[in-house]
Structures are given as C-alpha cells and as structure tokens.
Amino acid sequence: MSQPWLCPTVLLCIYGFFCSYRPLEPFLTPFLMGPDKNLTEKMVVNEIYPFWTYSYLVLLFPVFLATDYLRYKPVLIVQAASFIVTYVLLVKVRSVPSMQLLEFFFGLATATEVAYYSYIYSVVEPSHYQKVTGLCRSVTLLGSAVGSLTGQILVSVGQVRLFYLSVITLVSSCVAFVAPWFLPMPSKSLFFHQIEGSSQDEATHEPMNSSPLISTLEDSESNRQLGADKRTGLKKRTSSAGLLEVLKMLWADFLQCYSSSTLLTWSVWWALSTCGYLQVINYAQALWEKILPSTNSEIYNGYVETISTLLGALAAFVVSFVKVSWAVWGELALCIFSGVIAVCVYLMVTIKNIWVCYTSYVLFRATYMLLITIATFQIAANLSMKRYALVFGVNTFIALLLQTLLTVIVVDSAGLGLDIFLQFFIYASYFTAVAAIFFIAWLYKIVKRRRSGDQTDSGLNVLASTEVDTVVSKDMRHVTEA
Template structure:
C-alpha cells in the first residue's frame, strides 16, 4: 500500500515540472523584439516588463490570504489557468497594451506560487515535510533546466523559429493545468479553517435546530430563520478574518523581535529585490550586446547551466557543516561582493561571454546565500511563522523592487538604458555588501569584547 503523501506529491511534481518547463523563457526578450511581436527595446524594457513587478506587489498579500482561506487547491488551479492565459496571449496577441496585460496575468501566476509550496504542508504529515519539499523544489528546477536546454537545442541545432517555442511552452502549461484538479482538497489550512472549525460545528447545529423548528411551525414568516443563520455565519467569517489579521500581526511582532532573524531577513529582502531586477532585464542586455537577428545566441545553455549550478550550490549548503550563526554575516558580505562584481561586469564590459559567465556566477552565488538564509530563518520557526516571515520578506523585496523600477526603469521615471541599469544594480549590490561588512565587523568586535570580559571575570 502506497504512503499517503505519495499521491499528492507525484501530482505536485508533475504540475511543478510542466509549469517550469518553458522553452521560450530563455528567449522571451528576443521573441518580443523579433519579427513575431516587433516591439522596440524601450517598449519591452521600460513599458512592458515593469508591469510584472507592480502586479506582483499588489496581488501578493490578497493572494496570500486567499490561498489560506480557500485551502490552496483552488489557488493552484487559478495559477495553472493564469499560465495558460499568459502563453495563449503571447501566442495570439500583438502590441504594447496586450503585452502589458499579459504581464499583469503573469504577475498573478507568480503571486499564486505560494499555494504550490503551502499545499503539501496541509495534507502531509510533518515527518515528510523535508522529503516532499526537496522533491517539489528539485523537480521545478529540473523542469526549468530541461526547458531552457530544449529551447536552445531547437534554436541552435534544428533552427526552429521562436514562435514554435511559444507553442511548446503553451502546451506544457496546458498539461500542467490538468494536474491540480486531481489533488485531494485539504480539510484545514494554517490560519482560517483551523480557527473556524469550532464555529462551523456550532453553526451546523444551529442550522439543524432551525430547520427542525421550521418543520413544526406552519407560519410562512418563520421561513426567514435560515437567512438569520446565514447572517450569523457571515458575521463569524468576518470576525474570523479579523482574528487572523490580529494573529498575523502578533506573530509578525514576535518573529521580528529576534536580531538574528532580522539580519537574515534584511539580506533576503534586499538581495531578492536586486536578483529579480537582474533576472528580469538580463536578456535585454544580452540582446543589445549580441542581437539575435544578426548572431546565434546561447541564452538557453546559459540558463540551463546557471540553474543546475545554482541547484548544486543549494545542495552543498545542506551537506557542508558550517556554523552560520558565527560566519553568516561574513559569508553574506563576501558573496554579496562576488555578486556586485558580476553585475558590474555585466553592465560595463560589452562582451557577451563575460556577460554569460558573470550571470552564471551571479545566480550560483545568490542561490547559495538564499538557501543559507532560508535555512537560518526557518530553523527556529513554526510552519505558520515560516509562511508569514517569507511572505513579509517577499513583500518588502517587491516593494523595494517597485521603487527601483519606478525610478530607474519605468518611462515615467529615469527610463535608463539597460546598460546603465546594470551599473545601478551593481552599485545597489555594493551597498548591500557594505552594510553586511559593517554588520559582521560589529558582531566580531562585540564577540571579542564579550570574550575579554569573560577572561577578566575568570581571572578574578
């Protein structure tokens, strides 16, 4: 007899693989700027791509609450439908307005990603959390790498037009759309339904008693009784919502009272903001340095290698024993410095091979650090607070990214050329490295000071 966690895990892995299997993803900017869509660099970089950031920010918190209230599965279906709509629009529609609306739908698909990683915790025993999480994350990375590799082989070897990569990507999204429908519906969630179960039992009893009372009375006016019960239920749902918000706020204050958690969360938010910006606009930089209409490009190989190297770096964190409580700030400073150099090289050296290499190292360094940060934050948190802290960190990252996008990227702001944007991003990561250099220095001086005081006390 199969384990109870096996069936939903297989479905989630199928869903994760085909959702992330997007051969067009590595060639999206050349596709939009090529003959299929015929958009300019300014339209793509300064007018279309920023809409993803804005929509992701606006939708993140409502989707976070809706995911828990609806118990994950409906939101997973919504995410799958959003991917299908996104790639259908990409295949069929033309023009700036259509692509901007597409970015909004894609922002919805990205915001609903929380349902994918939250669903399993509601249907699987905690003893299987680590195993199932590893399966889901690994298969998602594997699907992304295979998609990028397939896209590059089709472009370089078979000379397939980019339009057909969009068809394959749409097909993968349609296959993914079928998987969530067969998932079992969770009976509970982290916040809402765990706290409303007692009320629901009471409401059901009240409804039964009311119906029995109606059956014994023939007066038509008594037929209003069920509506009163519905009103009571709606009031309780509203009260439950307020209770959840109060609980979230209390947990927020308690979680962020820890200096260690705050330090790792600050790095998480700052670096994720910069990471999103580099990932969003790096293809535009490559397209400017090596236009796909004139030269053969290797975006797919680069994305595949960077994904696999990032996965390897994340894996190494799990097997290498290091006291991150002691060396954490130093590691953040050193690898943030590596990220800074990589981003500066991408923006200042107009050589595609330097850009490709720097991008691979950039993603590997980020994946290494984000894995450490994830482990450090999650190690002392319950599952509920884990979801809350990562939701808050993502929201702060998106808020910072929105400010950066409005000022640097958007046509309403400076609307900088993509090369200058990467110089700005390099300066941004340099500031992050400096912040954690001083944080590490202060921690080192504090530990030495404490050590000196202990030595004096011991002598006394």
C-alpha cells in the first residue's frame, strides 16, 4: 500500500536535520572574537549581531506572503541557499561590513523557516498531520542537540580548532541544500492558492503539537510555524486569491482572533517573553566569554546548549501530565515562571561564576520552553488551522518588533551600546516587569470574578426573596379564604 506522505516527510527530515546540525553555533562568539577573525567584543555585540534582528524583522512579513504565493518549495530552496551563503561568508570574511552581510543572510534563512513548517501540510492528508509534524520537529531538535554535542566533543576531546567547526557546519548546509530539490511541488497553499469549495473556518483545530516534546521547537524555534486548514469535501481544482483579498482576509481574521481575552493574554506573554528570550540566547555567549575567556580556559558551551535543549524538551513533555485549570491559574503561572526567568538572568549577570551562569542558562531555557508549550496549547485550542498560522505569525512579528526596539536602544552602537553586563541586568529587569504585568492581570481577574460572584449572589438573593414573598402571599390568601 503506497504512502504518498512518506517520501516528502523523509526528505524534509533529512533537510531539517542537516540544517540544524551546526557544531559551530555554541562557539560562534568565541570564534568571532578569537584569532581566526580577531574581532572585538564591541564589534561583535554592538555592531554585528543586531543586524540579524533587523533583517529578520524586515523580512518576516514579506517572506510570510511570498512563501504562500510561491507554494513553499522555492522558499525552502532559498532558505537552504541562504544557509550556504551565511557559512561561506563565515569561513571566508573578516571585516565588520562583511559580517553584517552575513547576519542579513542568516536573518533571511531564519525568516524562511516558515516554509519548512508549512510545506508538509500542503502535500499530506490531514490524518497524517500529527505524525509528520512530530517526525519533522523531533528530527530538527535532534539535529540541533547532536550538532552542539559534536562541536563540544571535537573541541574538548579532539582539540579541533573552531575554524574547522565552521567548515563542518558549511558542509552540513551543502548536504541540506540537495534535499528540497526532490520535494514535490504543492498544488495548493494556505491563502493564495486554495481549493475551491472549501470552507475557511469550517474545521476546528486540533493542536498540531499534541506532544509537548514537539512544541518545544516553538523557541526560535520558538515560533515561526504555519498550519493548513483541515477541510472536508475538497475539490481537485484550485483558485487563486489576489494580494488585496488575502490582506483583507488576514485583517478580518486578526480582529476576530484577538477579540478573545484568553487568546490575547497568552499572546501578550508570548510576544513579551519571546522578545527577552531571543535577546538572552543571542548574547549569552558574549557574557560567557566575558566571564571566562576561551583563550585562557576550556569552555563547555556545547554541553550547555545540548543539555538545555533536551531538558527544555523534557520540561515541556512533563507539563502534559500536570492537570491545571489554566483559565483560573494562567496569569499567576505566567507571573511566577516569568519571575523564575528573571532570577535566572539576574544570577547570570550578578554572580560572575561560569558554572552558575551555565546552570542559570539551562534553567532559563527549560522554563521558557515549558511556558511556551502551555501558551501554544492555550492559543491553538479553539483556532482553525489558518487562524493558528496567523496568530503565531503575528505574535512572532510583535516579539521581533519589541526585540528590535530593545536592540536599537540597549545593544546597537548607534544607541546606548551598553556593556554586556549592563545589557543582561536590563534583560533581568525586563522579565521582572513581565512578571509584574501578569501579577496585576491575575489580581484584576480575581477582583473581577469576586464582583461578578457578588452580583450573582445578590441576584439569587433577590430571586429567592421574591419567591418567598410569593409563597407567603399565597398562604395568607388561603388563610383569608378559610
């Protein structure tokens, strides 16, 4: 019995693994500041890294539309090519402008991840969505963890220069480049190329990430995925929608989605926390390098990234067994765990010990992955597949917009260009503010429910009093008649 979903799924898994297999990634900052590139901390942190944030923000929405219009496969090829250009530049160039160009191409590669997470839903039947999503996302997670572990083993055990890790990462990207060419071209897409006779909002979404282990990839993961509507009674002929029609449809769906207070609450946390999360993971290596320079001591960044990734996946898996009424305790949970994240970042910057810093980072990532999993389920619980895609896209865009503002003000040399320690102190304060916001939201909900309860009790009392008066009146009438 043929299984048409198997071939594209295998190709996507191969592509996802080799794209995520980056042995150099945990050592990128030491590599740039080391003898191979000889860049200063100010160049790397304040002049080069911000370009990834800017390019990602600028490209996200155009790529979102282009991905759907071009039907995914061409954008996957562009992503694969962008990774190759990124790592060719990383191997070859040394100047700051060239490194900024590198960050632009990496931003393009990051923005086009949407094609990877949406392609499969255009060529696979709805009955296989969960299976293929689990395979693709798990393989991507595995590639990231194995890449980090490989890099650490080569550095610690094999005493391999970081330059060769960049070459291995480039080779892995070249291997990944081959797979997308063999993928079948989809005949339909989410917005522009739709199946005639389908109902846009007919199907109710069952969470694609029904396994929390899969949901942990919402990290930069985190965010950046699309679905496709489950449709019934589909015809084989497709129709094309114009750009204006698509934009009107997106705007109408946007207004309807965010009119839900529950969805709005979790989306606000998603955007605020993802902004801070991206800042911390982007600049954590610079902080570690400042605390323990790699030129003087052996570093263990690869082990830390591997452990934090797997522990985050485990934490997200465990949360599926916890029975909590998130409608009641959601804001309080967001407050408490945001406070935990703030403490972790605060410890990283105040106790300048590398092992405390490593441990805090692991706990930081695990906590974020746990919460982002809960947020994923809460947001996606009652959304159609199309709106599921829209909401997560909007949340990611807002997170990037906030991150860009934070980067311009705090990091970029055109702004304050603060020292890395001051930056992390600001990030800790930022998460403290997030915790305070949701504590206030929780108090507001409690007060609102008590007032609503008092009004309900008052109404019941009035009703009961009316019923008693009616009964007494009837009794008195009977006595009078007697």
